[in-house]
Amino acid sequence: xxxxxxxxxxxxxxxxxxxxxxxxxxxAVAHGVSSVLPVYVTSADxxxxxxxxxxxxxxxxxxxxxxxxxxxxxxxxxxxxxxxSAFTHTCFMATPYEGYIEVCEALAELTPGSHEKRSALFSxxxxxxxxxxxxxxxxxxxxxxxxxxxxxxxxxxLTMALTAKSMPYKHGFGPFAPxxxxxxxxxxxxxxxxxxxxxxxxxxxxxIEKQLGADSVAAVVIEPIQGEGGFIAPAPGxxxxxxxxxTANGVVFVADEVQTGFxxxxxxxxxxxxxxxxxxxxTAKGIAGGMPLAAxxxxxxxxxxxxxxxxxxxxxxxxVACAAALGAIETMRTRNLAAAAxxxxxxxxxxxxxxxxxxxxxxxVRGRGAMxxxxxxxPGTTEPDPEATKRVVAACHAEGVVVLTCGTxxxxxxxxxxxxxxxxxxxxxxxxxxxxxxxxAAR
Numbered sequence: 001x002x003x004x005x006x007x008x009x010x011x012x013x014x015x016x017x018x019x020x021x022x023x024x025x026x027x028a029v030a031h032g033v034s035s036v037l038p039v040y041v042t043s044a045d046x047x048x049x050x051x052x053x054x055x056x057x058x059x060x061x062x063x064x065x066x067x068x069x070x071x072x073x074x075x076x077x078x079x080x081x082x083x084x085s086a087f088t089h090t091c092f093m094a095t096p097y098e099g100y101i102e103v104c105e106a107l108a109e110l111t112p113g114s115h116e117k118r119s120a121l122f123s124x125x126x127x128x129x130x131x132x133x134x135x136x137x138x139x140x141x142x143x144x145x146x147x148x149x150x151x152x153x154x155x156x157x158l159t160m161a162l163t164a165k166s167m168p169y170k171h172g173f174g175p176f177a178p179x180x181x182x183x184x185x186x187x188x189x190x191x192x193x194x195x196x197x198x199x200x201x202x203x204x205x206x207x208i209e210k211q212l213g214a215d216s217v218a219a220v221v222i223e224p225i226q227g228e229g230g231f232i233a234p235a236p237g238x239x240x241x242x243x244x245x246x247t248a249n250g251v252v253f254v255a256d257e258v259q260t261g262f263x264x265x266x267x268x269x270x271x272x273x274x275x276x277x278x279x280x281x282x283t284a285k286g287i288a289g290g291m292p293l294a295a296x297x298x299x300x301x302x303x304x305x306x307x308x309x310x311x312x313x314x315x316x317x318x319x320v321a322c323a324a325a326l327g328a329i330e331t332m333r334t335r336n337l338a339a340a341a342x343x344x345x346x347x348x349x350x351x352x353x354x355x356x357x358x359x360x361x362x363x364x365v366r367g368r369g370a371m372x373x374x375x376x377x378x379p380g381t382t383e384p385d386p387e388a389t390k391r392v393v394a395a396c397h398a399e400g401v402v403v404l405t406c407g408t409x410x411x412x413x414x415x416x417x418x419x420x421x422x423x424x425x426x427x428x429x430x431x432x433x434x435x436x437x438x439x440x441a442a443r
Contacts, residue, residue: 126154
């Protein structure tokens, strides 16, 4: 646990202890594994991280939308401790246990739709997404999978094929899995002015029908709000129109809610915003308060179409991770973290929009709930400015505020604070970001 309740800098960032660990890392850890900010964390509590030098930083990244419930949450920690003291692993495919069933029951209740559902548990978001494709192909007898510009779905071979951005996710790692087809989605900031969600969906559907034919498509896989691609929320009407087309044509509509799920956007799932009911939902990240767990949840007839033994994995639904998930879900319910996410958005979005108007270096501010973004552009244009983005992020890091970047063009600062973050820490973190942006505008 951290020893303070506020941001505190004892050394420069990173400090000498973190730099020493960075030297050890260079000799032991593969170069291809990156870190946004090389401060080495020794403890965390709520929305604060304490590093090896005793610096306490405000966490506006949540481990990339994983610690939605915050750090050190009693309901999570206590359940982990209790389960670990009982047993840490048997493999559900060998000798099962109740925790796995309890998580699947909770997912059936929480995910969109009132239809009969089944779930299968895995370890990572990429694993979950990959299994949605497996399920869709078996259930439909079709092969083609449709994905979108700016999509990110993971780092396995199949999910790299589903992912749009080459560097750093795909470059040099091919060949990739076949039968993956990409179309343009909805990117309101960069689409033609006035293009509606329905019009963007019609254009995407027209391309699918002309290039593939609906009867060849097993699944359409989409993030309801695109994550690594830039926190891109499609125009209203886009997702419902796409979902209706899938239903009409026997195509499995897959919502990749790995980053958007579990109260992050102000609803339990981002699809809830427009009442979209996916056939399959892939989840991970925020599901288990920091423990590795992922799931595919969806229509019973789809998941039950897969032959016995066709789904699973040695660590999928690990009992300790399942216990953590039940604690995280309990926390989300009792603390109403969906409402907390909306409150964070209500506090942050007006400040970010005012900052954009004041400085001229932010081309677009967008987000829903506690999934917020500022897209940096060269003043007076929509030309991406990744260098300005890097400078702003570096300035925040130097002041002890952890923010992350994303975007196809590397020009988006994203904010993913823990949903339990105090108003005071949110205000302080935003103030640091505002100063960094003003300094950038004054260059």
